[in-house]
Amino acid sequence: MHAAAFSPRGGVVPETTCLRGQSIIEYVLIAAVIGLVVVFAGPQVSSAIRNQFNQITNTVDGGTDGDSFLSAEEKAYHEAMKTVVNKEAKDWTLDEQKAAATDIARNGTSSVVYAKAKAAMDAGTTWSVKLTNGKAMAYRIIGINHDDLADGSGKAGLTFKATNTALSTQRMNATQTNAGGWEKSELRGRLNSGDLWSLLPGELQSKVKSVKKITDNKGGGTAGTPSATTDKVFLLSMTEIYGGLDSDGTQYEYYKSKGVSMLEYSGASLSLDYWTRSVHPSSGAGFRYVYYGGRYSNGSATNNSYVFPAFCF
Known part of the structure; x- marks a missing residue:
C-alpha cells in the first residue's frame, strides 16, 4: 500500500501506479489514511488529497478493481x-x-x-x-x-x-x-x-x-x-x-x-x-x-x- 506523497511546494504527488491491481480492502485503507491526513492538513493539501480520494472512489464504485489501469x-x-x-x-x-x-x-x-x-x-x-x-x-x-x-x-x-x-x-x-x-x-x-x-x-x-x-x-x-x-x-x-x-x-x-x-x-x-x-x-x-x-x-x-x-x- 502506498500513501500520498507531499511535494516540497505543498501539493500532492499523485501515485497513480499504486491503483493498478489493488484490492478493494486496500482502497478502503487508503481512504482511511486520506481521511486522517485531511483533518490535520491545510486547505490546499486537503483539496488535492480529496481529488485523489475521488479517483479511488470512482474506481471502486465502477467495480473495476483497478482494471481501468490495465x-x-x-x-x-x-x-x-x-x-x-x-x-x-x-x-x-x-x-x-x-x-x-x-x-x-x-x-x-x-x-x-x-x-x-x-x-x-x-x-x-x-x-x-x-x-x-x-x-x-x-x-x-x-x-x-x-x-x-x-x-x-x-x-x-x-x-x-x-x-x-x-x-x-x-x-x-x-x-x-x-x-x-x-x-x-x-x-x-x-x-x-x-x-x-x-x-x-x-x-x-x-x-x-x-x-x-x-x-x-x-x-x-x-x-x-x-x-x-x-x-x-x-x-x-x-x-x-x-x-x-x-x-x-x-x-x-x-x-x-x-x-x-x-x-x-x-x-x-x-x-x-x-x-x-x-x-x-x-x-x-x-x-x-x-x-x-x-x-x-x-x-x-x-x-x-x-x-x-x-x-x-
Whole structure:
C-alpha cells in the first residue's frame, strides 16, 4: 500500500501506479489514511488529497478493481479467464486459448487451466482458424511453458503446431543449398513476414509471441555452432520432434508423451512428408524432413514438402 506523497511546494504527488491491481480492502485503507491526513492538513493539501480520494472512489464504485489501469491485452486476458476455467479445452475460442497460455506462463503447473491444457495436448485436441485465403488451418498444443520469449521475459505458455495441409507444399530455398541454415532460408522469411505470414488472420497474428529458436544455422555440409533466431512462426527441429540430440533445442512435451525417438517414430507421423528446420548435417544441399510414416529423411532445399508451422501464445 502506498500513501500520498507531499511535494516540497505543498501539493500532492499523485501515485497513480499504486491503483493498478489493488484490492478493494486496500482502497478502503487508503481512504482511511486520506481521511486522517485531511483533518490535520491545510486547505490546499486537503483539496488535492480529496481529488485523489475521488479517483479511488470512482474506481471502486465502477467495480473495476483497478482494471481501468490495465492494458488492452490485460483486460482481454481477465475477461477471457472468467469463462475459460469453466469450459472444456476443446471449446476454447482463440481469445480463451491466449488467456490460458498467459495464465500458464504466469503460474506454471499452479495455473487453474494447466491440467486442461495438458489433457488437451495429450489427447491431440485440435482447433482451427480460417486463413485469409479461405482455407482452415487445424492446430494443436505441442508444448507447455517450453519456448523462451525473445524479449527475455520468460516462457510462452503454449506452443501450437499446424496439423493439416492448409499451407500446402513449399520449398526451403530457391536454389539447392542450405547455406545459412534456417536463419537464411527463404521459407523462414515467408513464414515470418512474407506471403505465408499474410495468410494468418489478424486475430491470430496479434496473439503470436516472438520466441528464440536454437538451430545449427551454418549449413554447407559441416556442423556449426547452434545459434538463436527470433521467430513468430517456425518449423520444428529434429531435436524438438525426436529428442536425443543436443543442437536444435529440446523435445516438445507432446512428442515426449508419445514416446517419439529416432527408433520409435510413429508418433511423429502426419501421414505426409513435412519439413523440419534442421539442415542435412553432411550435405550442403538439403534439409531434414519427416517422412509420411514418422521416420526422418533428407531432401533437397528446392524440393516441395508440406509445411506444418508452429507458433506460440
